[in-house]
Amino acid sequence: MVFLSYLISGLSLGSVYAIIALGYTMVYGIAKMLNFAHGDVIMVGGYVSFLTMNSLGLPSWLAVILAVVVCTVLGIVIEGLAYKPLRSASSLAVLITAIGVSYFLQNAAQLLFGANPVVYIPVISGTISLFDGQLNISVVSVVTIAVCIVIMICLSAFISKSKMGKAMRACSEDKSAARLMGINVNKTISVTFAIGSALAAIAGVLLCSSYPTLMPTTGSMPGIKAFTAAVFGGIGSVPGAFIGGLLLGIIESMAKAYVSTNLANSIVFAVLIIVLLVRPVGILGKKVREKV
Numbered sequence: 001m002v003f004l005s006y007l008i009s010g011l012s013l014g015s016v017y018a019i020i021a022l023g024y025t026m027v028y029g030i031a032k033m034l035n036f037a038h039g040d041v042i043m044v045g046g047y048v049s050f051l052t053m054n055s056l057g058l059p060s061w062l063a064v065i066l067a068v069v070v071c072t073v074l075g076i077v078i079e080g081l082a083y084k085p086l087r088s089a090s091s092l093a094v095l096i097t098a099i100g101v102s103y104f105l106q107n108a109a110q111l112l113f114g115a116n117p118v119v120y121i122p123v124i125s126g127t128i129s130l131f132d133g134q135l136n137i138s139v140v141s142v143v144t145i146a147v148c149i150v151i152m153i154c155l156s157a158f159i160s161k162s163k164m165g166k167a168m169r170a171c172s173e174d175k176s177a178a179r180l181m182g183i184n185v186n187k188t189i190s191v192t193f194a195i196g197s198a199l200a201a202i203a204g205v206l207l208c209s210s211y212p213t214l215m216p217t218t219g220s221m222p223g224i225k226a227f228t229a230a231v232f233g234g235i236g237s238v239p240g241a242f243i244g245g246l247l248l249g250i251i252e253s254m255a256k257a258y259v260s261t262n263l264a265n266s267i268v269f270a271v272l273i274i275v276l277l278v279r280p281v282g283i284l285g286k287k288v289r290e291k292v
Contacts, residue, residue, distance in 0.1 A: 001134045006257045007250065012141035012210060014249020015148035019203040020226030021233070021241035022155060023196030029236035030172045030192045033094045037078060037101035038200055039223015044105065045071045045201030046208045046218055047113060050120055060123035067201040075197025079190055087186075102220075109216035122209035144206045151199065152242045159238065164191055172236070221265075225252075228272050234282030243283060 020042060027035045045067040052063035082101050086094050126139040159165035167188045170178040175185050200219075207222060208214050225248060233244025251271055255264040275283070 001131065005135060005137070006253050008137055008141055008145075010250035010253030011246060012138075012144045012249070013253060014229075014246035015144045016203050016207050016210070016222065016245075017226045017229045017248050018148050018242045018245025019151060019199050019206070020222060021230040021245045022151065022238060023199045024227050024230040025233075025236055025238060025241040026168075026192050026196050028230070029238075030168050031083070031189050033083065033091070034098060034227070035078075035083075035193070035196070036095070036098040036223070036227075037082075037105060038196065039219035039221075039226070040102050040105035040109075041071050041074060041078075041197050041200040042204035042207065042219035042222060043109060043214075043216060044074060045204030046120065046214045047109060048201070049123065049205050050118065050208070050214055053121060053123070064123060064202070064205050067205055068198045071197045071201035071204075072194045075193040075200075076190055078197075079193040083193075084186065084189075106216045106220070113216065115216065117213045117215040120208040120212040120214045122212055123205055124209055138210075140206070140209045144210065147202065147206065148242070148245075151202070152238070155195075156238060164188070168192060225268065228269065231282055232272055232275060234284040237282070237284045240282055240284035 020038065023038050024035065027033060027038070048067040048070045049060075049063040052058050052066050053060060058066075078101055082097050083094065086097060122140055124140045124143050128137045128139060128142065129135070130137065159168060167178070167183045168191075170181065170183055171185055171188050178188075179185050203222075203226075204219065208218070226245065229244035229248040230241045231244070232248060233240030233242065248268060252264050252268050255267040259267060
């Protein structure tokens with residue numbers, strides 16, 4: 001029962017990583033850039049929902065919706081102001097800009113909300129007791145896993161069936177050819193950032209509900225681990241981000257339980273290195289031949 005408890009905890013944590021990693025992998029797959037400010041959008045979603053519930057006294061479901069709306073708009077603004085002018089710039093320039101945006105969001109949050117952590121009131125509470133009380137599972141863990149699965153199914157259907165999803169796939173293959181076919185590449189990339197930021201808001205609410213502490217740097221480490229999950233599963237692959245996030249969460253949970261809490265992060269990144277040495281493109285990644 002103890003092992004099962006750790007496994008469910010790992011799946012819950014991995015589901016949060018997977019939701020964040022989906023945003024990373026979509027942006028990279030279409031825009032071919034790494035948005036390292038993505039983790040800080042998680043923090044913004046957490047603060048928006050926190051203030052909505054605590055300061056305004058609104059219900060939790062409305063707080064989640066408001067967090068998604070604010071983060072979606074924020075994602076579009078970040079893309080339009082920081083990344084769109086660098087569409088033809090080098091990868092290094094885009095990377096430095098992303099790091100700058102990340103620090104800007106962290107420092108803005110510190111000025112607005114202070115550097116001290118606040119206690120986040122979970123949007124979902126309660127415990128499910130199974131096997132005559134031998135196994136207790138928090139409701140937020142079950143909801144997190146379920147939300148992750150639903151998001152994965154809906155996102156896969158959106159990308160494969162919708163007109164915008166087909167435009168995203170076309171831009172991912174060849175932006176110039178997509179532009180010649182009448183696809184608005186700039187609009188497609190903006191929509192991708194909007195979807196990724198909305199997912200980050202949901203992940204922020206679920207993360208803070210599971211670990212009820214919120215501060216300006218809350219999204220930094222989860223963002224890095226979610227990026228690791230995206231690389232682990234195969235950067236650019238939506239199913240890969242899902243699988244990579246779940247595996248990363250399970251590995252971290254088991255490492256904390258059976259090895260050492262202090263060494264858990266080291267073990268996670270060590271596993272990533274080993275996987276990339278064996279399969280550099282990740283679990284579901286595909287080798288891409290460079291055109292000369």
